[in-house]
Amino acid sequence: MTPAAISHRLRELEVEAGRALLFRSRGRFLPTEAGSHLAAVLGDAFARIRAADAVLRNLNATPALRVVAPMTFTVLWLLPRLAGFEALNPEVTPYVAAANDPMRRDGHLADIRIAHTVVPPGPDWHLLVRETVAIAFAPSSEADGVSDLRDLTRLRAIHIDNPGGQHNGTLNWQGWLAAKGLDAPVPPGPHVNAEHSAADIAAQGSAIMLASLFTSATHFASGRLKAAPGSAVSTDICYWVTMERPSPVAQSFLDWLKAEVARHQAGEMTAGLAQSGQEAGLSPASSASAAASASSSGTPFCSA
Template sequence: MRRRRLPFSQLRAFEAAARHRSFKVAAEELAVTPAAISHQVRELEAWLGVALFERRTRRVVPTEAAATLYPVLRQGFDAFAEALAQLRERTETASVTLSCTPAFASQWLLPRLTDFHAAHPDIDLRIHASEATLDLSRGACLAIRYGMGPYPEYEAVELAAERIALVASPSLALSGVEDLQGVRSIEFDWYCPSLGLPTWASWCRTAGCTPSALGPRLAFTDESHAIQAAIAGQGVALLGLTLVQDELARGVLAVPFGPSLPGLRYHLLRSPETQGNATLDRVAGWLREAFAAAASPEGGETLREARDVRRCRP
């Protein structure tokens, strides 16, 4: 059979669908619609003259023909990817894409980029700041993820465990829960509500008071905006201390009283396929060192202060 007649786009769609056993997940990987995946698979089935999937409710089951075809395609596409990656490493300048949330990029990463460029002037760093996850199997990519894990598809290194506390501008001169009625309680939308992160209700339960002790709400869709509002003295916010450790050190924010609550954990992720990539190793090493350096004695005092629970009055 002549290679120019091979249905490459249909084969690619089938390989992704067979690997995930889902047209929907395959469509997300290939940045097309599930209908497009289904159409391409049907074209391949018509071209071959055999059925490749049994269509069932919310899932697809590979047929015997698919089980024969899939391993061959998987090995072929893996070989293509490895060869292309090796060529890119030889011809491209040293570059790394780092995936993280917008709040982490603006609050933690950007203030430290000068140090990174000074330590690694030859590396082109691209920041992918988005709540959407990035496919780390494509190219030289790292990711900072905030969660509990596990991350079975990736190599994961824990960088820090988060604590969440009531944070406010010192200009508000807050000394206890009796002062909260006079200020707004700042909220923002978590990008993944299912993470089960602390809320004002859970903070009040731990502190021994009720949400009625709080003032009116001020809500944002973006965490960075909530942080800036707290700095401006617009109210009090429940914030992860990792993201505001620089503001705490400068004194533009403070933890006036407890309690603090456990948050999730920051992890550094990379694809196992990137083992031996010296550029990624250098960026990953810098991130680990930067997180370690951020755990300064002043930061430790802040965390201890936040964990010193001063009970709210009911």
């Protein structure tokens, strides 16, 4: 309402009351004795009217769940499984923001936030899974059948450059060579900024890549990619999760997420682990056990 409309309404009310309810003092309106008495009787009536109005406006609204997660985690792992959470929680509307840097909070409000980094971002973060990577390539490609890891590194390779730096993304080729103790040059090839882009290129058969046995597990299980035997490296990079705005909806998602990760480790992940020999990585069972131990004790499982 405009100030003029409010003044008109007040005059009408004073006519009904038969007396003044307000008076002006130094540019402010103050209640008269009758006005103060009226305000006291009304009490919190206006607040309750506003609350009732809010209820009416939100009767048809559904609870929203805001999840901010790394780009590749979202594209390759979370979105294909999200229907399972919706089936269990049909009253919840999820909103998922896939971010190159999920720790940046500009414009990304979150109930649940997931990070991909070496050290947990804070004390309230819990481990989801420790990253294990392996050389991946398309079946029947030039790399298929090459048993010597040094020979594989002479092929065209895809490099994944994470905007958040090496401690916040997939292990790079320099790190993989060092972990394997190979004194070999970094393989040449194109650079991309996300693992799911690299997986698309590698599946076409034109290059090899370092693929996460967690996020790319479906590619290994379906046969789109194969893992080179003996190429697995267990890294210090982990997926961490926190509940930024606690609520029953957020808690239900967190419980579903942990259960889904455990099922994934015991299911689809086994194909890539078996192909790569899992010589440097944890088995799904021991990884899940370590994750549970870390989250319950508060001790970082991944460390620099």
